[in-house]
Amino acid sequence: MESNFTIGIIGGYGKMGTFFKNFFEKKGYPVVLSGRNKGLEKIELVKQSKVILISVPIKVFPEIVKEISSYIEDHHWVIDICSLKAEPVKVMKDFIKKGEVLATHPLFGPYEKDLKGKIIAIWRIKGDNLYKWFKSIMEEEKLNIIEISPEKHDQIMGLVQVLNHFWLILLAKIINDSGLDLKDIVSLTTTSFFKQLDVLRRLSYQDARLYARIQLDNPYGKKFRDLLCKNCLEFNKALNLPEEEREKKFEEYFTLAKNIASELEKLIQTY
Numbered sequence: 001m002e003s004n005f006t007i008g009i010i011g012g013y014g015k016m017g018t019f020f021k022n023f024f025e026k027k028g029y030p031v032v033l034s035g036r037n038k039g040l041e042k043i044e045l046v047k048q049s050k051v052i053l054i055s056v057p058i059k060v061f062p063e064i065v066k067e068i069s070s071y072i073e074d075h076h077w078v079i080d081i082c083s084l085k086a087e088p089v090k091v092m093k094d095f096i097k098k099g100e101v102l103a104t105h106p107l108f109g110p111y112e113k114d115l116k117g118k119i120i121a122i123w124r125i126k127g128d129n130l131y132k133w134f135k136s137i138m139e140e141e142k143l144n145i146i147e148i149s150p151e152k153h154d155q156i157m158g159l160v161q162v163l164n165h166f167w168l169i170l171l172a173k174i175i176n177d178s179g180l181d182l183k184d185i186v187s188l189t190t191t192s193f194f195k196q197l198d199v200l201r202r203l204s205y206q207d208a209r210l211y212a213r214i215q216l217d218n219p220y221g222k223k224f225r226d227l228l229c230k231n232c233l234e235f236n237k238a239l240n241l242p243e244e245e246r247e248k249k250f251e252e253y254f255t256l257a258k259n260i261a262s263e264l265e266k267l268i269q270t271y
């Protein structure tokens with residue numbers, strides 16, 4: 001595959017921008033960068049590049065697309081990596097009239113060392129060549145590529161990201177409010193809880209602004225937060241019933257969880 005064309009990254013000095021700079025340079029592509037106060041000016045970057053990867057916060061994404069859109073020509077390939085997809089895809093469809101366009105969401109952070117088995121969601125907006133090139137380059141790294149509509153993606157992210165972050169943050173708050181010493185908790189943890197603590201540990205690398213946008217901008221986020229709170233109240237209420245009733249209720253909840261767990265057992269093994 002041709003690998004001598006230039007890849008320009010807008011937001012190229014940020015976390016994911018730096019990740020993709022290293023990624024593409026390792027594959028032999030020349031990479032140019034644009035930051036707010038360093039590197040190339042955005043329009044100059046567009047003129048010098050074939051691929052334009054936009055790696056900026058979701059909030060400023062529309063204004064960046066609008067700013068560069070009239071400089072995108074037929075030979076250009078434009079890629080976004082926003083963590084939400086419906087709005088960014090709409091903006092790209094509305095404003096980018098030439099070239100090829102691909103929406104993506106890498107479901108991993110910038111500090112991953114091994115990409116094997118990691119997932120990247122994609123949605124083809126315009127053109128075959130960019131789509132084929134991007135797929136082949138990601139497959140070389142043994143990434144799993146999932147093609148999914150922007151709406152369905154955001155809906156699933158309501159659970160996978162919004163709800164997951166929501167209860168991770170709550171877990172940290174509960175640990176904080178418990179009055180227990182974190183060192184004591186870590187020293188006396190089960191295998192299962194250790195896995196949860198390990199997931200919580202990874203928040204230390206993350207950026208509050210990005211997490212705020214993921215939490216607050218996903219149109220399905222409120223639905224999942226409300227569902228969690230409603231279920232917490234109902235489950236807790238059930239466990240405050242008289243002994244016989246609460247044991248029965250607990251078993252009902254546990255059987256449901258066990259059924260989901262058995263389905264997961266099959267799904268995760270075959271994945």
Ligand SMILES: NC(=O)c1ccc[n+]([C@@H]2O[C@H](COP(=O)([O-])OP(=O)(O)OC[C@H]3O[C@@H](n4cnc5c(N)ncnc54)[C@H](OP(=O)(O)O)[C@@H]3O)[C@@H](O)[C@H]2O)c1
Nearest residue numbers: 011013014015016035036037055056058060081082083109
């Ligand atoms: N971090 C993750 O785990 C992750 C995972 C998947 C997808 N994403 C997506 O990746 C994108 C970038 O996230 P990130 O974590 O890499 O963010 P980041 O570290 O904050 O980097 C953002 C970059 O955008 C630039 N930028 C900010 N405002 C700008 C503006 N008004 N005009 C031009 N450039 C501007 C910044 O420039 P300066 O260098 O001048 O500050 C910076 O280089 C987001 O859309 C996010 O949803 C992130």
